[in-house]
Amino acid sequence: MTNDELLTYDQKHIWHPYTSMIHPSPVFPVASAEGVYITLETGEKLVDGMSSWWACIHGYNHPRLNQAINDQVKKMSHVMFGGLTHRPAIDLAKKLIDLTADNLQHVFFADSGSVAVEVSIKMALQYWAAQGNTKKQKLLTVYNGYYGDTFGAMSVCDPVNGMHGMFSHMLAEHIFVEAPACAEGVAWHDEYIEEMTNALHNHHQEIAAVIIEPMVQNAGGMRFYCAEYLRQLSRLCKQYDVLLILDEIATGFGRTGTLFAYQQAGIAPDILAIGKTLTGGYMTLAASLTSKKVAQGISADGRGVLMHGPTFMANPLACSVANASIDVLLASNWQQNIKHIEQQLCKELVRCAELDVVKDVRCKGAIGVVELHCPVDINWMQPRFVELGVWIRPFGKLVYLMPPYIIKEAELNKLTQAIYQVLVEFNQQLRSSSSHFF
Numbered sequence: 001m002t003n004d005e006l007l008t009y010d011q012k013h014i015w016h017p018y019t020s021m022i023h024p025s026p027v028f029p030v031a032s033a034e035g036v037y038i039t040l041e042t043g044e045k046l047v048d049g050m051s052s053w054w055a056c057i058h059g060y061n062h063p064r065l066n067q068a069i070n071d072q073v074k075k076m077s078h079v080m081f082g083g084l085t086h087r088p089a090i091d092l093a094k095k096l097i098d099l100t101a102d103n104l105q106h107v108f109f110a111d112s113g114s115v116a117v118e119v120s121i122k123m124a125l126q127y128w129a130a131q132g133n134t135k136k137q138k139l140l141t142v143y144n145g146y147y148g149d150t151f152g153a154m155s156v157c158d159p160v161n162g163m164h165g166m167f168s169h170m171l172a173e174h175i176f177v178e179a180p181a182c183a184e185g186v187a188w189h190d191e192y193i194e195e196m197t198n199a200l201h202n203h204h205q206e207i208a209a210v211i212i213e214p215m216v217q218n219a220g221g222m223r224f225y226c227a228e229y230l231r232q233l234s235r236l237c238k239q240y241d242v243l244l245i246l247d248e249i250a251t252g253f254g255r256t257g258t259l260f261a262y263q264q265a266g267i268a269p270d271i272l273a274i275g276k277t278l279t280g281g282y283m284t285l286a287a288s289l290t291s292k293k294v295a296q297g298i299s300a301d302g303r304g305v306l307m308h309g310p311t312f313m314a315n316p317l318a319c320s321v322a323n324a325s326i327d328v329l330l331a332s333n334w335q336q337n338i339k340h341i342e343q344q345l346c347k348e349l350v351r352c353a354e355l356d357v358v359k360d361v362r363c364k365g366a367i368g369v370v371e372l373h374c375p376v377d378i379n380w381m382q383p384r385f386v387e388l389g390v391w392i393r394p395f396g397k398l399v400y401l402m403p404p405y406i407i408k409e410a411e412l413n414k415l416t417q418a419i420y421q422v423l424v425e426f427n428q429q430l431r432s433s434s435s436h437f438f
């Protein structure tokens with residue numbers, strides 16, 4: 001098939017994320033990727049500002065990660081995890097236990113972030129059931145969250161923003177309170193957590209766990225919040241005997257400047273979900289870690305087992321590349337790299353704030369966000385970014401960057417320049433169409 005034939009076939013037969021088979025969204029065929037560059041079949045080389053949905057932190061085609069997969073594939077690509085085990089999984093479990101909070105001592109390997117969230121929720125519900133507490137069956141969470149697309153995960157995603165509105169009548173009903181609104185570096189007021197406190201006070205007898213993304217709400221709005229909120233939340237969860245589930249699928253492994261975002265608050269969750277970055281963006285793998293209290297509590301009656309077991313659980317190729325990715329990260333100057341990225345993002349994106357269409361510009365770690373007053377026209381903006389030699393995929397009102405940590409100053413500059421230029425053009429379009437923003 002020629003390039004055009006490939007594309008036609010794709011548009012006719014293959015769903016892409018959140019797309020329609022009647023009005024397929026345009027896609028760009030990729031031939032290869034190396035370092036921070038994605039090369040299209042048509043020859044253009046794009047600087048990657050997305051890390052392929054935030055996962056590919058070391059860039060593409062990394063020799064150490066390639067080697068890990070090559071070495072493992074010669075031994076075994078996969079064996080079932082029921083009744084069998086293997087070194088890559090044990091090595092990875094040990095790494096994760098050593099790197100995370102002291103209380104987290106048990107690992108469940110899942111095959112995607114959404115599944116890790118499902119398993120985390122199951123852990124919490126099963127824990128209380130095994131304690132003989134049949135009342136604690138609800139979750140408490142905040143608006144603007146995103147935890148994945150499966151039914152359990154959907155039930156805690158933002159009901160409006162979370163892309164799952166049409167399923168609302170068949171989702172478990174949980175309790176939502178306002179999203180954290182405290183900016184970092186601003187004085188703390190107890191009002192910031194008042195709704196959460198009231199919800200815990202009034203409903204703790206029916207709440208199994210609080211689930212939240214620490215420090216950054218990601219796909220639900222790219223919102224940053226202060227560490228004090230997490231400290232207060234952790235204290236409240238203990239006070240009201242409610243488990244705390246932290247979803248670090250997006251923030252884990254350095255993205256916000258610390259290895260895990262919860263470390264900025266000096267707290268420890270009862271259950272921790274990780275994914276995306278776990279394999280350096282090479283393969284699909286996620287995990288839920290939990291404490292001895294929860295792990296043993298699930299089997300408190302001596303018989304209870306955690307009711308989950310994916311076919312490809314702890315896939316050896318994925319575990320091997322995850323081990324290599326963690327080694328590469330820890331051997332690098334990741335803290336310094338992320339600090340530099342943060343400084344450059346802040347410095348270079350700030351001028352976007354001059355544009356009328358821009359509502360807010362914010363940066364944290366290797367995340368730079370330009371929030372607009374209105375949603376972008378992706379079918380115009382996406383090809384425009386490609387013309388400018390960058391891969392940036394806005395969603396809704398957000399144009400943002402989450403580049404690989406290895407990005408160099410000139411490459412990052414190309415990304416921020418492209419955002420500024422495209423937003424200047426977008427601003428002009430809105431002006432000439434005398435949009436209601438002006």
Ligand SMILES: *Cc1c(COP(=O)(O)O)cnc(C)c1O
Pocket residue numbers: 112113114115117146147148149213218219247248249250251275276
């Ligand atoms: C992406 C994401 C998920 C879902 O992960 P998948 O691998 O896409 O299922 C869950 N939580 C957060 C915070 C995420 O960013």
